Amino acid sequence: MKYVFGLVTALTIVISPIFAEKGAVVTTPLNYKTKTLDGKEVDLTSYKGKVVLVVNVASACGYTSQYKGMQNIYEKFNKDGFVVLGVPSNEFGGQEPGSNDEIANFCKTNYGVTFPVLEKQMVKGANASPLYKHLTSKETNPKSSGDVKWNFTKFLLGKNGEILGRFESSVDLDDASLVGAVEAALKK
Secondary structure, eight states: OHHHHHHHHHHHHHHSOBOOSTTOOBOOTTSOEEEBTTSOEEEGGGGTTSEEEEEEEOTTSTTTTHHHHHHHHHHHHGGGTEEEEEEEOOTTTTOOOSOHHHHHHHHHHHHOOOSOBBOOOOOSSTTOOHHHHHHHOTTTOSSSOSOOOSTTOEEEEOTTSOEEEEEOTTSOTTOHHHHHHHHHHHHO
16 A cells, blocks of 8 residues: 555656646645744745745855845845745754744844745755755656755746756856846746
């Protein structure tokens, strides 16, 4: 029975269509619920219809200054239907040890963050949150699957929630490839 359930689940994921056309059924990482830093439940389906950049973040990382770029790109394109989702994680060198309240205070005080930041989550391996399991799975993201390697890895989602691209930590938020991908997604 376990085998049959696993097989059915795998087949469902593999054969679920991903269409870019308006109104089509999409297997998407936005089909999950989670919580924000203040403990409020958020249904990620509320972001369907928007272009979303999901970024795992940390407050004591060499890339932490990317919060500024995240805020800038959010402000630049938010009016056009773009949102940044910050996802704190403490998996890489213990660089996000704070509580959700401490993280919220850090983001606001140091970077004036106004984009949504979710509660701290696991982003790799067997204990990854459903959002990150979806973002990194070969079945749901064949083009850029694989474990998150470090903080500030970025996943760009289209308006239907399809995974359009993955940008590693070293890619700044003002990098032409990332900005161009956001602009192209907003035009679709």
